[in-house]
Amino acid sequence: ELAKPFPLIKPFVVDATIYHNAGAGDVHELGYAVAVGVEYVRALVDAGLTADEAFGQIMFRVSATTEQFLTISRLRALRTLWNRVGEVLGVADEHRGAIQHAVTSLRQLSRDDAYVNILRATIATFAASAGGAEIQTVLPFDAVAGLPSDFSRRIARNVQVLLGEESNIGRVNDPAGGSWYVESMTAQLGEKAWEVFQSLDADGFAAKLADGTVAAQLDELVATRAELLATRKLPLTGVSMFPNYTETPVDAKPRPAAPELGGLGVTRDAQVFEDLRDRSDKAREDGNPPKVLLACLGTRRDFGGREGFTSNLFQVAGIETVVAEGERPLDFARRLEATGAKVAVLCSSSALYKQQGLATARALKEAGAERILLAGQLSELGSEEAKGAVEGNVFDGMNVVDLLDSTLNLMGVSK
Template identity: 45%
Template sequence: MSAEMPAAPAEVPVPLAEGLESTREAWEKATAAVLRKTRKLAEDAPDSDAWATLTTTTLDGIEVTPLGTPELTSGLPPTGLPGQAPFTRGTEALRENRAWDVRSWFTDPDGQRTADEVVTDLENGVNSLWLTLGTDGVPTDSLAKVLEPVFIDLAPVVVQDLHDPLGAARALVAVIEDKAVQAHHGCNLGVDPVGTAVRARLDLGGGETDLGVAVEAARLALPLGIGAIVVDGTAVHDAGGSDVQELAYLLAAGATYLRVLTEAGLTVDEAAGLLEFRIAATDEQFPTIAKFRAARRTWARVAELSGVAESGRGQRQHGVTSRPMMTSYDPYVNMLRTTVASFAAGVGGAAAVTVLPFDEPLGLPEAFSRRIARNTSGLLIGESHVAKVTDPAGGSHLVEQLTDDLARAAWAGLAELDGSGLEDGGGVLEALDLVAERILATRDARGLLVAKRAMPLTGVSEFPNLHEEQPERRPYPTAPAVFRYAHEFEAMRDDRVATPVFLATMGPIAAHTARATFAANLFAAGGIDTVAAGATSGVDEVLAAYDGAPVVCLTGHDSAYAEWGTDLVAALREAGASYVVVAGKADVGADDSVVAGLDALAFLRRTREELAS
């Protein structure tokens, strides 16, 4: 797998809007004017600085520009047509019914309840099933009952059991044979020993990691004309990996399975036909769209180098809305996250999309959350008509550039794994230490963004409702192992502080409300309640409202800080305050300050220690 991706031709400048009145300079001028009003751009900064101000950089170091222009794509290689190599624009020329499979996830250990949920989902828009079996989900011996009403020749079924993958595989094979029909080609026995090894290496659960399992599953699947292996990229994503790390892992794991299966006697075309790729979809819309497209392009290259016939190089993709992006607090916001994620996966060309229920972090989903999950894809397909065209993002300068950037970065990541022993016999299993090292580094980088709220988590790090009542759900038999982005904030919320912080609001409401709201939201994100003094006009009125709390936060206008802030801090200390915080950068003799961009997690830990002392 050391061959390089085809090089892009030299970049040729192309006018932004040839023949139209709009120009790049006009956009820069209009955008810069808005940025100056919001103080995101200095008054004396050139208009062209609007690009740098609005450009974001992913954890992989890939820039996402605010506007796609022809200059971005003028030097890119051809993307081909849908259904043709390199399959950037889709594995099929026209998707069946021009839509993706709406695939529901089932994990309830109550076999009868799962059977009822399967019928309900199939009658209401779902057309494929994904079942977690065994000790982590649906009892394997209940599978025949669960699938009894399912037309398995019409509705693809994918099973998964990390601990006994062959047991789950044989159970599905038995159901197919008992029904005596030709199973849908989209069915898959769902074994993935490589993915299980990754999860075990990163302390996200263990299971069967013997590559021989893949061979056994292949021998079961081939006579039935169904898939055998799910190359599960969510193993990397759930552990905290980045988009590029997930893509590079998918390529390495897929190549490992091709090698193992061909060494066992299968042709390379047979081996490639047994694979399905599971990819995480996040609420970062454009990077997610580009990720699915880049995955197909790079896998087509791996398949080409492996000798797979061109017709078999298309990658069958199962998109799953991200578990790490979900939050247990204010869980209804998860509906917004999963809507964007499912849209991006569908537009990106996934053959099947699973929208996880919004209450997934809390426990087993209920009827309402299951309905919302399946209806999300239904509305996108049936009412928003997102699937009316193949590759709707094709031709977008921004998406095409992102696709190329991700593909090239993923290929470089594959080369790095190559250098760590990918071709030395054990495949990607020989490179697990490097995979783990890269993922842990990404965890740290993302964690810093979350801590500084540069990566805001609505309802948790931003706009938290400290007094919300979370929905109650039945517990999982084994909770899905995942490294959630919000886990540090949520741990504080789980352990709320009994003593509130006193907000020493200075001046009338109009003068202090902005900083008081900012501070109260920040404290609430750390499980800390606040009590405010209200409208005040001086030190005596603040002291009259002071309740003796050990931690006090001054919130007011800069002019109030300059006029009587120092006196107020001294008076509060004399009245019993042991730790004084100021909202802003004023020098009033405070112990700490609250400003935009601070490490919120570190600040909240300090505050909680002071409240507990």
């Protein structure tokens, strides 16, 4: 009754961002959104509204992510699925539209290298517009660090203004329509999400949420995503890739303590890497800066690529990398003793690994190195004896979280 004088107001919001931030992927966010929407429709019909009137009271709040085409396809698929629900319930064609309020993903925001969040927001905003979102909200780039500043709020507004006024992204209806790639992805998302919806709808979404079914599904999705993040198959610029651990953090006022409400929490992608960085920062403040020695054999052309890769890897956790260049094993041993590093990594080419790898590893071990690693594959050392002189290797696709956690543990850096 209160909403009748205001026909454009949608008093009931299906907030799918809750499930997205708790770990849901595109398929499950879409399936959950439809399931919650159906719950609302049933409740409103039970309260005396017609199905047409119930549809007119509902709006969807959805996430917009840096996965540009998935976001576009998901928003398009939601309209298709909601139209399908309306068709089954006998809702008139003109009332079946799914009004969508897209919010840039909180899960994808990072505390470290926060200005990269502006790029993330720009991609997500473009995707939401191309996907047909009627309303958009851009989260400020410092939202994770604390309360947004006037500057970050202005940048968030300007992202929308620039895309709208200069790129004209809101002037074309369904710009992705007709693209085979997007149409195919939209159809596939819709089919998979409908399966998720049907698996929950028999008992009702509220019942499945209460009995832990939804939480169990989210836990499985979070574990799968955590593996992709840890192996950097899902890279985070400025966090798990190309980190700047000496940066000056964003200055933001802390948020007031929020009440404990229970329910689903937020699982941010960058959190595990930020926790590692915090451990290193605390150790540095306590006078125990974590360091790793990079024993770079030969000339820059021999070790340059692997030195850069290895430095990048350890700096993800805020661990300082000390580059030692030389030809003789004794040079590296002396440098290790001077720095007090407990971990050393051999960086060079396959040819030099075969020639100097074993001798250098032995010299580092005698100088006090507690762990010696190799940048590359162990087979590059040649002999089995040389392979036994190192404890492991660093390579693209490895679980960097496990490596960095164990390295900090070895250095005595507390959690």
